[in-house]
Amino acid sequence: MMIHNPEIASLFNRYAILLDIDRANSFRVRAYRNAARTIENLPRDVGEMLAAGEDLSELPGIGKDLAHKIAAIVETGHFAELDDIEHRIPAALADLADVPGLGPKRVKQLYESLKIKSLADLAQAARAGKLRTLGGFGPKLEQTILKAAESRVGGEQRIRLAAAEQIAEPLVAYLKALRGVSKVIVAGSYRRRRETVGDLDILATAPTGAKAIDAFVRYDEVGSVLSRGTTRATVKLKSGLQVDLRVVKEESYGAALVYFTGSKAHNIALRLKGIKRRLKINEYGVFRKERWIAGRSEKEVYAEIGLPCIEPELRENNGEIEAAQSGTLPRLVTLEKIRGDLHTHTDASDGSGSIEDMARAAVARGYEYLAISDHAKHVGITHGLDARRLARQIAQIDRRNAGHRDLLLLKSAEVDILPDGKLSLDNAVLADLDLVIAAVHTGFTLNSETQTDRLIRAMDNPYVNIIAHPTGRLIGEREAYAVDMARLMQAAKERGVHLEVNGQPSRLDLSDTHCRMAKAMGLKLALATDAHNPESLGYMRYALDQARRGWIEAKDVLNTRRWPQLKKLLRR
DNA sequence: GCCGTTTTCGGCCCGACTGTTTTCAGTCG
Numbered sequence: 146m147m148i149h150n151p152e153i154a155s156l157f158n159r160y161a162i163l164l165d166i167d168r169a170n171s172f173r174v175r176a177y178r179n180a181a182r183t184i185e186n187l188p189r190d191v192g193e194m195l196a197a198g199e200d201l202s203e204l205p206g207i208g209k210d211l212a213h214k215i216a217a218i219v220e221t222g223h224f225a226e227l228d229d230i231e232h233r234i235p236a237a238l239a240d241l242a243d244v245p246g247l248g249p250k251r252v253k254q255l256y257e258s259l260k261i262k263s264l265a266d267l268a269q270a271a272r273a274g275k276l277r278t279l280g281g282f283g284p285k286l287e288q289t290i291l292k293a294a295e296s297r298v299g300g301e302q303r304i305r306l307a308a309a310e311q312i313a314e315p316l317v318a319y320l321k322a323l324r325g326v327s328k329v330i331v332a333g334s335y336r337r338r339r340e341t342v343g344d345l346d347i348l349a350t351a352p353t354g355a356k357a358i359d360a361f362v363r364y365d366e367v368g369s370v371l372s373r374g375t376t377r378a379t380v381k382l383k384s385g386l387q388v389d390l391r392v393v394k395e396e397s398y399g400a401a402l403v404y405f406t407g408s409k410a411h412n413i414a415l416r417l418k419g420i421k422r423r424l425k426i427n428e429y430g431v432f433r434k435e436r437w438i439a440g441r442s443e444k445e446v447y448a449e450i451g452l453p454c455i456e457p458e459l460r461e462n463n464g465e466i467e468a469a470q471s472g473t474l475p476r477l478v479t480l481e482k483i484r485g486d487l488h489t490h491t492d493a494s495d496g497s498g499s500i501e502d503m504a505r506a507a508v509a510r511g512y513e514y515l516a517i518s519d520h521a522k523h524v525g526i527t528h529g530l531d532a533r534r535l536a537r538q539i540a541q542i543d544r545r546n547a548g549h550r551d552l553l554l555l556k557s558a559e560v561d562i563l564p565d566g567k568l569s570l571d572n573a574v575l576a577d578l579d580l581v582i583a584a585v586h587t588g589f590t591l592n593s594e595t596q597t598d599r600l601i602r603a604m605d606n607p608y609v610n611i612i613a614h615p616t617g618r619l620i621g622e623r624e625a626y627a628v629d630m631a632r633l634m635q636a637a638k639e640r641g642v643h644l645e646v647n648g649q650p651s652r653l654d655l656s657d658t659h660c661r662m663a664k665a666m667g668l669k670l671a672l673a674t675d676a677h678n679p680e681s682l683g684y685m686r687y688a689l690d691q692a693r694r695g696w697i698e699a700k701d702v703l704n705t706r707r708w709p710q711l712k713k714l715l716r717r
Numbered sequence: 718g719c720c721g722t723t724t725t726c727g728g729c730c731c732g733a734c735t736g737t738t739t740t741c742a743g744t745c746g
Contacts, residue, residue, distance in 0.1 A: 170718080171729090172718070172719080172728090172729055173718050173719090174718090175718085175719090175729080176718035176719055177718075179718090179719080180718085180719090205719095206718090206719070206720095207718095207719085208718065208719050208720080209718095209719095210718060210719085211718070211719085245744090245745090246735090246736095246743090246744075247743095247744085248743060248744050248745085249743095249744095250742080250743060250744090251743070251744085280737090281736085281737065281738090281742070281743080282736090282737080283736060283737055283738090284736095285735085285736060285737085286735085286736060286737080289735095289736095333746095344746090346746085372733085372734055372735070372745095373734085374733060374734055374735090375733095376733070377733060377734075378734095379734090379745090379746095389746075391733090404731090404732095405746090407746085409730090409746070412730070412731090413729090413730050413731090414730095415730090416730045416731070417729080417730075419730090420729095420730080421722095421723080425730090425731085426730080426731085427730085427731055427732065428731085428732075428733095429732095
């Protein structure tokens with residue numbers, strides 16, 4: 146049984162926590178965390194990379210030692226050093242470090258002086274008033290810990306980006322309306338457009354923080370105030386989402402925005418570059434000795450370390466700093482470049498708008514074309530179109546195209562890939578379409594080899610143009626089906642098939658890392674919404690978010706082309 | 718444990734807030 150990247154990352158993270166509790170060198174601890182992060186964000190399984198003879202020590206944050214350890218884990222399924230340390234100190238201590246207010250030092254202290262090694266032990270000792278007897282602990286900390294231990298909170302809950310927007314937008318409007326507050330912006334992973342966010346990091350500018358902080362903690366949706374000072378406060382909303390507000394003066398806006406946007410790894414890398422130039426970078430600005438020299442805008446901050454401003458979506462310390470250095474940053478694709486949507490549904494299948502409704506919405510967005518790609522009939526999909534109904538729809542589209550010059554409707558269909566790789570419509574029918582989209586909607590549990598074979602067989606059909614939502618994942622609901630993405634992409638490239646970046650907030654499929662992988666392999670992507678109603682054409686920006694995080698430029702995208710050029714790219 | 722246009726050894730981001738303390742350690746982001 147193959148061990149996958151998330152499990153390896155989790156082993157390293159667990160090891161890092163235990164090392165930390167065991168008072169190991171903190172930089173060694175950090176090395177394991179960095180390596181875990183690198184592995185988490187890889188588009189391909191390290192097992193596959195090893196099998197292909199690739200050298201893992203070329204990955205950032207992974208040296209000879211960790212490369213060997215990863216190879217051993219892949220081979221044996223075990224991380225021997227983790228087993229060793231778990232013989233010395235109880236493995237459950239790692240869970241204690243998740244309790245808010247407890248870090249490695251206090252966990253170790255609790256274990257050594259009170260023999261506490263589980264959440265149950267912790268709650269019991271806190272209830273008995275034993276914690277306050279320890280040096281550094283007091284009644285307040287004991288209460289906080291007891292509450293946390295009893296409710297088993299901790300372990301961050303991430304929510305989808307689109308859900309976070311629903312919460313963030315009214316809060317930002319509330320803060321913007323405050324007297325004295327000028328700029329308000331949501332930074333953090335929200336601004337980097339990650340597919341999920343764990344909390345909201347809001348930055349505001351004002352001459353002093355006090356009033357803004359006061360108003361912030363009084364916001365209607367605030368459930369509890371976790372901390373508050375003169376420049377920052379942390380609250381938990383009734384929805385459960387944690388929100389940080391940081392208030393700085395106008396001249397620190399750029400530096401604070403860099404600091405608060407992160408990622409942490411990106412910031413650390415920037416500050417290291419600063420140190421080499423004898424500069425100190427913090428959220429207030431860039432300093433030479435004690436003297437403030439920059440910080441009004443992000444551009445200023447980057448300029449002081451000799452870099453052009455880097456787009457937030459790229460700030461993950463995944464090579465963007467080196468690219469900025471060498472002048473090879475991508476010019477990320479923007480919404481203005483998108484000329485049409487390549488995957489939409491109407492009320493002919495499971496959508497709720499008519500063809501005309503969808504067409505008008507597309508015109509309103511300034512699109513030049515719109516693919517009408519209703520589901521083809523297949524067991525399990527209700528209202529799917531059979532050959533007869535599809536023929537009628539084609540005639541309807543032809544009539545509209547003949548009578549209107551505002552928009553070109555593309556005749557399309559979303560065809561099921563059957564378990565054996567065949568399609569749910571005959572080639573005779575597919576031949577009448579401008580664009581054939583194929584997708585997996587059943588059989589998610591096949592093993593990787595079978596699933597990959599199945600998809601490649603579908604691509605062997607010469608009418609297939611695009612594979613929709615290529616991994617089938619639903620964020621927070623369903624894992625991606627097992628598939629060898631490197632082999633899938635290679636096969637797509639060889640056959641002139643394109644992969645979709647699906648903008649449905651629950652899908653975002655391909656993911657950012659897969660977008661980047663596709664680009665590296667020279668594939669072109671279809672950015673599409675899979676809209677089931679006219680409003681959902683707006684999901685295009687979520688597809689763009691993923692693509693931009695994956696370093697995708699306009700030239701890497703099919704639907705930045707005018708129809709004649711796009712048509713050529715679709716030809717197989 | 719990683720890394721290198723100062724380095725293969727000696728560095729490794731930086732500050733706010735809390736609760737505990739009488740000046741600071743631990744945690745968090």
